Amino acid sequence: MSVKDVKLERLSINGHICGEFVEFTLSESFKNNTGKTIDGEYVFPMPETAVLTGLEIRLGDRTLESVVEGKEDVENIFSEESFDGLNPLKLESYENNLYKLTIKDILPSELVKIKVSYMDHMIYEDDGYRLTLPKIINDDVMPNKFYFSIIVKSMVEMVIESPSHKIDIEREDETLCKITLEDTEVLDRDFVLDLTEKHPIEASGMYYTIDEEKEESILYLNILPKLDEEINDQGNNYTFILDKSNSMMGEKLEQGKNALQLCLRNLDDTDTFNIIAFDEEIIIFSEKGKVPYTQENLRKASEFINSLQPSSEEENLMEALKIALEEKNNEGISTILLFTDDNVEDEEEDQILDYVKNNIGDNRIFPFGMDTSVNSYFINKIAEYGYGKPEFIYYDEKIEDMVVRQFSRINSPQIDVLKIDWANLDVLRTYPRSIEYLYDREQFSIFALVKGSLEGNISIMGKVGDEDYKVTINMDSFDLEENVDLIRRAWGRMRIESISERMRGERGEVAESMKNKIIEISKEHKILSEETELLMVEGFQDPVLGATIKKAVPLIVDEEALKDLGSGYFIDSPRFLYDASKKANKKKSEIDSTKLVSREELLRIIARNQFAEGSFDNSEESTLYDRVENTCLALLSFGLGKEDLNLYNKQIDKGIRYVARTLTDVEELLDENLCILALSTFKALGKKGVLRNNTDQDIIEAIEIINNVIKYNEYTTLDGLTKLNRFDIITEIAIRTIVSEPIDQEQIMDKIKYNVKENIRDIARYAISKLI
Structure with missing residues (x-):
């Protein structure tokens, strides 16, 4: 089918940036000029850390809109309703960060309008953010009409530049502006936007009122601590425990070994370390105990790690933990990092947890669950009894990045948060639920549902070692009028992530209650989650009742697409870097290595x-x-x-x-x-x-x-x-x-x-x- 057969009539891109959050809506209109009924395939991009917030399809005078429902509810709807005469829509993963929507029976001369919306989270770097949008338009597929705009609401005044396109900036005030492309510009190449803080500050915020009568508002606070480095003359003691059983074979073990190599290179010359690898048998790097961090020991440890290979299906995690906890240090306590995909039997699981609980002493254990199917209850409990923090490696995540990020936190100065003074506000709910730590040079966001007059200062107080820490945020100057829907969704998404994390450490009625809460929030904010699915509905005017009746339209979403569209984690680095114009049939083997x-x-x-x-x-x-x-x-x-x-x-x-x-x-x-x-x-x-x-x-x-x-x-x-x-x-x-x-x-x-x-x-x- 030629380009003339299906004409791109109109392209519209509307973006909203609020603080570190971004939402984009891509709208495209196509016309069937073939003279016959056809099936259409529409390919669209979405970052791997984004979540879908809307899908709308207009076929002539029909309008189909997406809604979010619990998985069981969707299953019941499809089992009870009749879909005779309706061709199902199909949504599937296509290539990396690309999705394909199939629409059947597009009539001759029919206009098809497709609108896709998603939200994501930008990473703070170099006193600002960089946003990259993909090339949308090919030279041979130019739309008759093209619209582009981004509304930016920032915490502080930003210097805004685009190294890729000529842009117009219409400022309403220091923190609110509208960005458009100059008339001659189109998205025939990647669009890059740099937003740099003119005068960086440690803490800032904004809010919007959701109920003026009740004086209820949502606060969005942003903190970036920059702490002086702690001088630790004593050093730290580390034990790295790596699961090398057959279930870890391949990519998991290689990434685990790479993560260990990076951890070792984050040590100081005052530190000591040891490495324990286990399957059915135990292999110890230093049988005599922890060794000092020297170039010679680093070289030997690197060779030891590279030599590790799986040799058994069995696991002896209990013995590995016993060795780690019983190993003596010249001074101080041990920090233990455990990497496993956990194939422990239920009976042994209880024995291990009891042992850790009774023998942890002043040591700490940081477990990493290296598989999406890992027993999250077990990993969470080891972290709880080991006074550490669990990490889970999700689908397509880089193990090295997750491990080193957590290891860097362990080694960096941190703020132990003791109190947040909310001035005269009544705090109804916060995300996160509790704030125990702030990490050096890591941007941290706090959402709070509050009641009362938004005046005065919010203060966060804590300790950095023995030193007092306090940061104050003035509320008098950050009312939010633009991008309200985006912050509502960001608030909802953060709550979903918070509940999902806690649910991994629960079972039975508590876990079921948390799942229902996730479904409720997903439906309220129209955000896909791991517990919900997409459903398309079409409105019909009932001539008798004189009202609009909504009917479900079948949408088949493959498992991979559903997982990707609903499980983007804001804690990860966003990827706005992809090319929507790549050919459908280009296989990986054809790409230049x-x-x-x-x-x-x-x-x-x-x-x-x-x-x-x-x-x-x-x-x-x-x-x-x-x-x-x-x-x-x-x-x-x-x-x-x-x-x-x-x-x-x-x-x-x-x-x-x-x-x-x-x-x-x-x-x-x-x-x-x-x-x-x-x-x-x-x-x-x-x-x-x-x-x-x-x-x-x-x-x-x-x-x-x-x-x-x-x-x-x-x-x-x-x-x-x-x-x-x-x-x-x-x-x-x-x-x-x-x-x-x-x-x-x-x-x-x-x-x-x-x-x-x-x-x-x-x-x-x-x-x-x-x-x-």
Whole structure:
């Protein structure tokens, strides 16, 4: 069928951004010009962390709208109603982040209008957010009419720019504006929008009133703590327990091993560690107990992890936990990280839980459930009795990212929240239900249903170690009039996630009650969840009653699509990066293999190759110059991108300290190349805001030495030196230098494919080249 046969008449994209939340509605109108009745297939994109909030289909004068119902209710409707003469609609997963809607019996000259809405959560990075929308329009499928607008309501004043398109910004005030494309612009390429805080602050908020008579409102607060690094001279003691039974075979075990490699590289030289692997038998890295964190022990531990292979179906988790809890430390307590997909029998499960409860002492256990079918009750209970926090690896999530994020929290300073002073407000409900911790440099949102006059200050008070912590948010200036529906849905979605997490630790009547509550909230806010399904309804005018009667229309949704459309988790990094115009029949095997390794995966590979001292390199025998140069390249691969660096904060900080202190101590290493690389590294990562206070001082000393070397050797003029200390100029020079040498992508892909880690330099350069 040619493009002329089915004409795209109209395309409309409407977006709403409120704080960190975003909702988009994509509306497209097509006309059947074939002269005959046809079946249509419509492909649309949706980020993997988004949730569907609406689907509407208009066929001529018929209008079908989606509603959300409990799974059992949908099953009853389809078993009781007759659908004779109605062709079912079909919605299925198509490719990564793409879905296909099949509509049968589209009449000649009939106009089909399709409207899809979804909501998602943006990640805060570099004092702001980046939003990327996919290319929607092909050169051969231009619509007769095109509309595009985004309403932005921010917490604070934002600098708004698009590096991809010419935009018009119509401001109503400092925090509210409307963004449109200039008349000549269309979405024939990805649309990128950068929103950067003009004056970043630690805490802000907004609210909207839902019932003026009752004085009921929803508060939305946002906090980003930036804490000074705690100096721990004593160090910490870690035991890593990895399940290597047959059920872990393949991707789960490989990702578990990779996660361990990254955890080890987040340790400090004052820490001690041990590794226990188990199936039917127990294998211990150090039979003599925990070892100090040195380069030699790191190398041996890496080799030990790489050698682990499954050898039995049986699991001996009890013995592994006994060894971990009975192992003595020279000083302090143990932090135990457990990675398992849990195939423990019910009887043994109770024995393990009893043992942990009675023997945990002052130690802590952080369990990771590495499968969607894992026994969540068991994992939750181990965390509860072990004074830790459970993590579950959901469908298609990267185990390494989840593990390292949690491990970073364990190791970073945190705020123990003692009290929230809500001024004169009566708090009816909050999400989260209780707030125990705030983590350093992690954005945290609080929703609250409150009653009363919204005036004065809200204060969050707690402790960072022995120090008092307090942050105050003024309520007098953040009334919300725009994007109210989006915040209502965000509030609903957060409640669903909160109840879902708690439900995994419950059984029986309590779990059933929680499930019913999830269904109730899903229906109220029209949000898909794990407990609900989509149902299409059509309204008919009854001539006798004079009223509109709604009738269900069959919609067949495949299991994968239903799971993806309803289970996006806001805690994950959103992925607005995909191309809706890709061909339907393009198979994965046809795609150039060099494109299959994302920048995110390249960064993981680089991170797994850090030495204990902080340098990134492939050999302990490299020259000092090569090691510093390779470390700069590795750090630049992190610093120049837009990825969430919270996972790698500790490693980046160690790497920067290594470069700064080495160049301060061994000034003769500095030639023109290393001066440029080091300056650009310091500037790029300093701009990211991920460095600690003591590291900043190291950088200041190193930059002073570099500037003196540049002046002494006349690498540039005084005016040039001033420019070299500007982020944009030094970064441009560094990138131009890095990519001036040929990059052999096939060779790099072979190294990755066969797990050969001989050239961190080229992998880092390849990661940087992907930004151009």
